[in-house]
Amino acid sequence: MFNQDFMKLSDIGEFKLIQRFAPLFHAHFPSGVEGIGDDCAVIPFQNELSYLVTTDLLNENTHFIKDKIEPLDLGYKSLAVNLSDIAAMGGKPLYAFLSLGLPPDIELTWMDEFFAGFRKMAEETGVLLLGGDTTRSEHILINVLLVGTIETALIKRRSAAQSGDFICCTHFLGDSAAGLKILLDDMPRGPAEDKLIQAHIRPHAQLEEGKWLSHQEGVHAMMDISDGIASDLHRLLESSQCGARVEIERLPLSPELLEVCLEHHWKPETFALSGGEDYALLVTVAPDQFSDIQQAFCERFQRPLFQIGKMTGSQALEYILNGQNYLPEKGGFDHFNSL
């Protein structure tokens, strides 16, 4: 079928792999069923209601390093990253399935802590664990599948952005990536560093924000920012067949990120654009409704909905800094090309 006998997966990368095989599975779906291509799959189940389904595979040494994260935090985080996908479609999480690959010599106390963290996150968000699988493995593997529910009419898709929309995000960007760097480099820590590390190991899925935004007619597209805005926005553009102009000065940066970047001569915009694991929501908003939505969001969540750019008709993703075109340092995270 493909005349590329000696090509390796690393030659094409993760997103091209998904592009390569997704068409093989585009069958005739029953009415209302949606598959690959958004944060969640959609399965209608009753009049006006749908299930949302998402899954994430976390792999030791790719997504986490055992010595660098407490098992309690890892349990918490492994559910949180899936909650973020449900949030990104506006849904309410319901049921989880957990598959674990575990080395036989793993300590039971480690397992106890991992499950305590998973359970804490599940209880906080009303999620019930309904099943899973365990198996022997050389390294730790964690696959979580999460089912949520939503009124079908309220689902926000990444394909719904329109030229002219304001591009907004619901939270600071870059904290998680900076926290990871501090962890990996074993850097000295003050309160600012601790805050960034916390953003990395205890990400907060924006479930309330996602639900609220799903009720706003003026919100067109929505997705979560898991691989870095450069990469995620690029996928939103592909889905919506639009372009975008992002103003670097408008990227929402936390005081802690600015403080730590100043101290170490790091560029905060690099973390914000390409860092990943922020789990903020990226939304596009009709320009004539932005002001009302912005004000109502502020009142509801006590912080701004950050406008970072505008959708364009150009099919290109441009970055502007000081009125000039800006070239980001690195693309989004790709599991098969990076590390």
Next chain:
Amino acid sequence: MFNQDFMKLSDIGEFKLIQRFAPLFHAHFPSGVEGIGDDCAVIPFQNELSYLVTTDLLNENTHFIKDKIEPLDLGYKSLAVNLSDIAAMGGKPLYAFLSLGLPPDIELTWMDEFFAGFRKMAEETGVLLLGGDTTRSEHILINVLLVGTIETALIKRRSAAQSGDFICCTHFLGDSAAGLKILLDDMPRGPAEDKLIQAHIRPHAQLEEGKWLSHQEGVHAMMDISDGIASDLHRLLESSQCGARVEIERLPLSPELLEVCLEHHWKPETFALSGGEDYALLVTVAPDQFSDIQQAFCERFQRPLFQIGKMTGSQALEYILNGQNYLPEKGGFDHFNSL
């Protein structure tokens, strides 16, 4: 919580791990929702209809060896093992989610073949792939989650066996384990060996049998045989709070298994009891309805429903050979103690 600071996972094994953590997650489920404890979780979704959900994690070097199985067969099998769980509750499979961990240097031709096999099995059984995740990994990991549907009233559970029931299975036992041994030992192959290998690499989920059996009132309990009948029947007994007596002479053995075992002086009953991966269905049948069900099954599937023993009130699992108690050579497969 547990005063076992230095214990490792291998000290307790897979089933005790699940027992250890399952109670942590036994929350108050909504009406009709069933979690850990059977082949599938159950989620009611409409009047009289439920979704069935099952998941299996296949791990290179634990569940398969890359050089010993063609990627086409592996793709086929990774879906088939989940289909078997849906079959075991009597359901019809609908939607799959596939998470893959892949080494960056894996050949694209290998991936093409894997997906071709997965797709073939999906098309044969009407399954739609709705989503998944991919990530970098040192070894190949395959997590499939499968959603099926069934009329809620027809669900057969492993907890429903009654003392006095006849224990039956729907297919030969031991072929897959013998096929695996032939593969791993690189043994010479004739037609009988090929048939056993085929049973291992191309297991057939008994979807039609499961559906048919779910409609029989006289069928009480049902589960699939994935880890070997010794281990799986033990779990059925625990769920049903019964005992069982299995007659070794009655284990259904294929002519090919008998031929190969005779040649190599292997004990066929060891493969049949402890081998695993047969994916036949294990059912218990009310004794007064057995004869009718047996005859109708024969007419429908052109082979017998094999009766291998009887449920007892003793809480023990006994094996009888030539009228004497028989001690099997090895327990079922446990991912953390064996290999």
